[in-house]
Amino acid sequence: MRKTILILTILLTSASLSANGFVTQFINKYGAEDRPLTNVNIGKTMLDKMAANTVDEELKNAFRELKSIRIVSSENAKDSRYYFEKANELVKEEFSDYEEMVSVNERSSRVSVWMKRGDKNVQELILISLDEESHLSIITVSGKIDLETIAKLSGTLKNEPTLTEEKPENK
Amino acid sequence: MTAKDDKHIGILLQKYWDCDTTLAEEQELRDFFSHSDLPAAWQPYAPLFAYTREEQSLSLSEGFDERLRAAMEKETTREENYITIRIFAPLLRVAASLLLIVGLGISIFFISRQNNNPWFVETYGDPKIAIKDATYALEKLSLALQTTEEASLQTIRVIDDLNIDWSALDSIVTEEITADSLEAVTQDRDTLNIGTFIPGGKKEKNI
Numbered sequence: 023m024r025k026t027i028l029i030l031t032i033l034l035t036s037a038s039l040s041a042n043g044f045v046t047q048f049i050n051k052y053g054a055e056d057r058p059l060t061n062v063n064i065g066k067t068m069l070d071k072m073a074a075n076t077v078d079e080e081l082k083n084a085f086r087e088l089k090s091i092r093i094v095s096s097e098n099a100k101d102s103r104y105y106f107e108k109a110n111e112l113v114k115e116e117f118s119d120y121e122e123m124v125s126v127n128e129r130s131s132r133v134s135v136w137m138k139r140g141d142k143n144v145q146e147l148i149l150i151s152l153d154e155e156s157h158l159s160i161i162t163v164s165g166k167i168d169l170e171t172i173a174k175l176s177g178t179l180k181n182e183p184t185l186t187e188e189k190p191e192n193k
Numbered sequence: 194m195t196a197k198d199d200k201h202i203g204i205l206l207q208k209y210w211d212c213d214t215t216l217a218e219e220q221e222l223r224d225f226f227s228h229s230d231l232p233a234a235w236q237p238y239a240p241l242f243a244y245t246r247e248e249q250s251l252s253l254s255e256g257f258d259e260r261l262r263a264a265m266e267k268e269t270t271r272e273e274n275y276i277t278i279r280i281f282a283p284l285l286r287v288a289a290s291l292l293l294i295v296g297l298g299i300s301i302f303f304i305s306r307q308n309n310n311p312w313f314v315e316t317y318g319d320p321k322i323a324i325k326d327a328t329y330a331l332e333k334l335s336l337a338l339q340t341t342e343e344a345s346l347q348t349i350r351v352i353d354d355l356n357i358d359w360s361a362l363d364s365i366v367t368e369e370i371t372a373d374s375l376e377a378v379t380q381d382r383d384t385l386n387i388g389t390f391i392p393g394g395k396k397e398k399n400i
Contacts, residue, residue, distance in 0.1 A: 062316045071320040124341045133337045161330045173338040
């Protein structure tokens with residue numbers, strides 16, 4: 023009986039933790055008050071509103087298909103390097119169901135992208151980057167991710183997207 | 194008391210010390226020593242037989258049987274209670290375990306929800322402000338994907354520059370590599386273009 027209780031406790035705990043996602047686990051595990059992090063969460067409701075307000079069709083479609091975008095960043099170079107290493111450790115140790123898609127190691131910047139392919143409509147992607155100024159960005163995106171469309175977006179995104187006046191979306 | 198009597202009592206006493214007396218002889222001794230006018234020679238033995246006589250005359254106090262019966266009934270009731278608990282013990286154990294598991298589950302749920310609240314809250318209420326962060330995220334992602342594409346294409350260009358004789362390679366294909374798989378490799382080389390994304394591609398330089 024004691025074994026059963028122990029196993030159930032472990033299962034409940036691990037289920038609870040895995041549901042939290044990479045960003046939450048990362049902040050819970052490594053976030054420290056003396057190493058401040060900025061966290062931005064954009065959920066489905068906000069993505070739908072943005073899709074309704076965006077003129078560019080490709081960007082509109084990208085927003086519509088996504089379920090959430092979460093960003094964790096740090097502008098302190100020393101903290102960023104520390105968090106970059108820890109984020110890569112975490113994804114390798116505890117997110118083994120993600121496969122590494124991209125790994126760029128340059129003198130000035132480092133980027134790794136990990137992806138978990140679930141069903142057709144829900145994929146999850148983790149980007150961990152350290153830019154030229156040693157600023158950390160951890161970005162997680164979930165939803166239907168069309169890599170080809172996203173790869174083409176950078177041209178569009180260089181200019182700030184044109185927004186329409188906010189209108190309630192017709193469903 | 195005659196000398197004959199003295200002699201008889203002396204024999205009985207000797208038998209008594211030797212534990213050879215009968216019940217009747219012991220009763221005779223007790224009767225003898227109960228007399229108040231005992232000769233001085235026998236008086237030291239009188240207290241012993243007086244004590245024996247007193248002990249034998251002890252009887253149970255009034256209501257002893259009732260008290261004993263009541264005590265026994267009480268014991269039986271307690272035993273019955275114990276049996277009831279013993280019968281339900283496995284069920285109680287299961288119930289306690291379930292209660293513990295449910296309690297743990299609820300605790301973990303609330304603790305995780307409490308911990309996660311700061312991280313799951315939507316950061317912005319205005320889509321016009323949120324779009325800056327959303328486009329920043331997508332741009333980062335897009336650039337990473339484009340860098341990988343470029344790295345993959347660069348690798349292919351390098352391979353092209355090597356002027357490998359693919360037909361010569363075809364002829365040295367071993368039995369393990371089927372003709373179909375090699376054809377697929379050749380097709381990949383021929384048809385790859387800018388818009389094709391290669392998952393798992395890596396670019397590593399100046400490390």
